[in-house]
Every structure is written in C-alpha cells, then in structure tokens.
Amino acid sequence: MSGIILLCRAGFEGDCAAEIQDKATELGIYGYCQTQPNQAYVTYNCQAEEAEHIARKLPLKDLVFAREMFALLSPVKLAGIEDRASEVIKALEPHRETFGLAGELRVETPDTNEANQLSKFCRKFSVPLRQALRKEELLSNKPLAKRPLLHVLFVNSAHALVGYSYSYNQTPYDGGILRLRMPKDGPSRSTLKLDEAFQVFVPENEQEKRIQPGMKAVDLGAAPGGWTYQLVRRGMMVQAVDNGPMAESLMETGQVQHIKEDGFKFRPKRKNIHWLVCDMVEKPARVGELMTSWLLEGDCQEAIFNLKLPMRQRYAAVKEYLDQIKDQLQTEGTKPFEIQAKHLYHDREEITVHLRWLPKQ
Numbered sequence: 001m002s003g004i005i006l007l008c009r010a011g012f013e014g015d016c017a018a019e020i021q022d023k024a025t026e027l028g029i030y031g032y033c034q035t036q037p038n039q040a041y042v043t044y045n046c047q048a049e050e051a052e053h054i055a056r057k058l059p060l061k062d063l064v065f066a067r068e069m070f071a072l073l074s075p076v077k078l079a080g081i082e083d084r085a086s087e088v089i090k091a092l093e094p095h096r097e098t099f100g101l102a103g104e105l106r107v108e109t110p111d112t113n114e115a116n117q118l119s120k121f122c123r124k125f126s127v128p129l130r131q132a133l134r135k136e137e138l139l140s141n142k143p144l145a146k147r148p149l150l151h152v153l154f155v156n157s158a159h160a161l162v163g164y165s166y167s168y169n170q171t172p173y174d175g176g177i178l179r180l181r182m183p184k185d186g187p188s189r190s191t192l193k194l195d196e197a198f199q200v201f202v203p204e205n206e207q208e209k210r211i212q213p214g215m216k217a218v219d220l221g222a223a224p225g226g227w228t229y230q231l232v233r234r235g236m237m238v239q240a241v242d243n244g245p246m247a248e249s250l251m252e253t254g255q256v257q258h259i260k261e262d263g264f265k266f267r268p269k270r271k272n273i274h275w276l277v278c279d280m281v282e283k284p285a286r287v288g289e290l291m292t293s294w295l296l297e298g299d300c301q302e303a304i305f306n307l308k309l310p311m312r313q314r315y316a317a318v319k320e321y322l323d324q325i326k327d328q329l330q331t332e333g334t335k336p337f338e339i340q341a342k343h344l345y346h347d348r349e350e351i352t353v354h355l356r357w358l359p360k361q
C-alpha cells in the first residue's frame with residue numbers, strides 16, 4: 001500500500017480529498033482518495049514513485065485544507081503493547097534500501113477527540129521508538145534536515161501509518177498544529193487566528209522586517225478587537241473600522257483609532273498602510289474583491305483576511321475565489337504578487353488568505 005496521507009480538520013476530509021485529487025492531476029498523477037467522515041485525515045492512494053513525486057514537488061504551502069502531508073510507506077498493526085517499536089521497524093524493513101536513514105522522528109495523531117487521547121502515549125512512545133530505530137540504523141543519531149522526517153501517525157491505539165516527508169516541504173508543527181495560548185487580556189478568541197496567520201504566512205526570518213512596531217494598519221470589521229489586539233501587541237498604529245464597540249483596554253493603549261464606518265466604503269487618507277486585515281462576516285467573493293482593490297490601488301502592502309465558507313463544496317468555492325483574485329491581480333497589477341491560503345488550526349468554517357506585492361529583487 002502506498003500513497004499520501006494528508007491531515008486536516010475533522011469534517012473537512014471531503015475538501016482535503018478534492019484538493020489533493022485536483023493538485024495530483026495537475027502533476028499528471030491519477031490516484032484515488034479514501035477517507036471517512038471526521039477521521040481528520042485522507043489517504044490518497046497512488047504508486048510509491050508517484051507518492052515520492054508528490055512529497056517532493058507539491059508544496060504543502062500550496063494546499064489550503066491539508067495541515068500536514070507525508071508519503072505513506074506502510075500501515076502498521078500494533079498487536080502487543082510491549083512490542084510496538086519492533087512492529088514499526090518490521091514495517092520499515094522492506095523500505096530500508098529505498099528509504100535509507102531518517103533524519104528525525106515525529107510520532108503524532110490526527111486531530112480527533114479519540115486520537116488526541118493518545119497524544120500522551122505518543123510522547124512517551126517516541127523515546128523507546130527513537131532508541132530502537134537508531135539501533136537498527138533507521139534513524140540518525142542527531143537530527144539531520146537533509147534526510148527525510150519519519151512520521152508515525154497513530155490513527156488509534158492499534159493502528160499506525162508510517163511514512164516520510166522532506167524538510168523543505170513539511171510543517172514544523174506536530175500534526176501541522178500551531179497551538180497558541182489565549183492571551184488573558186485578548187478581547188476575543190479570534191485573536192488567535194491572526195496570531196497564527198502572522199506566524200504561518202510570514203517566514204520567521206522576515207518577521208522583523210515585515211511586522212514592525214510603528215507600522216500603520218487597518219482592521220476592517222474590528223470589534224471587539226481580537227485582531228486589533230495582535231496588531232497593537234506588535235507595536236502598530238491601527239485604524240479599527242466597525243460600528244460595534246471596541247474593547248476599552250485597546251483604546252487605552254493610544255494606538256487605536258476607532259472609525260465607525262462601513263468597511264466596504266472606508267479608505268485610508270494616506271497611502272501609508274502596511275497591513276490590512278479583515279474579518280468581516282460577508283460573502284467571500286465580495287471580501288476577495290475588496291482586498292484585491294486595496295492592493296491594486298496601493299492602499300496597503302499586505303493583507304490578511306478570512307473567507308467564510310458556509311457552503312458544502314468548499315474546495316470548489318475556494319478555488320474559484322482564489323482564481324478570481326489571482327486573475328485580477330495579474331491583469332490589472334503591474335508587479336509580481338504572492339497569495340497564500342490556509343485552513344488554519346484556529347479557523348472553523350473559514351479559511352485565511354494572505355496577499356502581498358513582492359518586493360523588487
């Protein structure tokens with residue numbers, strides 16, 4: 001059995017499956033998906049060489065619904081508790097020649113209530129498994145980014161899926177989940193969405209330059225202020241647009257100007273806005289069009305916004321919205337741009353999109 005394993009939010013398996021099917025077809029690979037509702041992962045069945053090609057050539061960054069992706073080497077049935085490590089080793093044995101040595105190990109679970117109960121076990125089990133793999137020369141003694149990362153995904157206590165991903169095409173987080181603690185003074189839980197978006201969309205080595213204190217930002221649909229809170233925390237001066245009330249604690253910082261206007265009509269007086277963020281609950285096509293026009297008219301440098309997805313065929317809808325934005329930026333813009341979209345861990349029935357003009361090389 002070979003293929004690709006993709007982890008997603010429970011309930012989004014159909015969207016994740018539609019997406020991998022579409023992207024694999026673009027690469028000339030014609031496999032098929034297997035999944036079950038709410039299992040929080042999808043298996044894309046294809047030949048081992050095709051899975052290897054996908055693991056190398058299909059950027060995880062380009063997938064909206066997959067949090068993590070790895071090429072499957074083998075399913076493992078874990079009968080006895082004591083001997084789990086040797087079962088994993090047995091499953092890897094036939095791949096020793098082709099797979100060689102892993103550079104690091106990740107023991108994880110899909111994001112379901114049932115599997116999450118195994119997280120503690122996974123952490124514990126990774127210790128003897130790591131030792132056993134090293135003894136068998138299947139895992140390097142020190143982490144080696146040049147060698148593949150070995151994934152052992154416990155789908156339940158008796159079954160695991162073993163596979164690999166490459167360092168240049170993987171998430172740094174177990175299960176693709178960036179867990180963030182809710183700040184005590186955060187005005188709403190949505191604050192975590194923007195915090196995650198900044199960390200996922202802006203590479204760590206560019207954050208100092210692109211997310212700077214003193215930058216000007218606009219938050220459309222800002223109340224009560226969860227997103228504004230993240231901008232303020234990063235030292236920015238924020239125009240918060242919403243008819244609703246903003247948290248007092250934010251207004252007291254002196255960094256926030258509350259503007260009670262329609263977010264679809266508001267425009268900044270000066271072209272000095274770096275970040276535009278938008279969390280208005282509105283038709284996604286309308287939000288996409290608004291964000292695109294801000295960029296095209298030079299009213300912001302970068303934008304992060306949510307597209308709400310109440311419809312059934314979410315992947316098809318997302319593809320249409322993103323294509324529309326790309327087409328418009330391509331035809332009406334004069335500069336290269338970047339667009340990233342992700343169903344973030346803190347998103348629910350929505351995805352988060354990042355848009356920016358690329359700086360001159």
Ligand SMILES: C[S@@+](CC[C@H](N)C(=O)[O-])C[C@H]1O[C@@H](n2cnc3c(N)ncnc32)[C@H](O)[C@@H]1O
Nearest residue numbers: 188190221223224225226227242262263279280
């Ligand atoms: C999901 S809430 C935003 C939550 C906010 N991001 C936070 O973290 O606290 C959506 C907000 O959009 C505002 N909104 C909806 N349509 C709007 C419009 N046309 N102009 C301005 N605000 C709008 C609503 O008043 C509401 O406060």
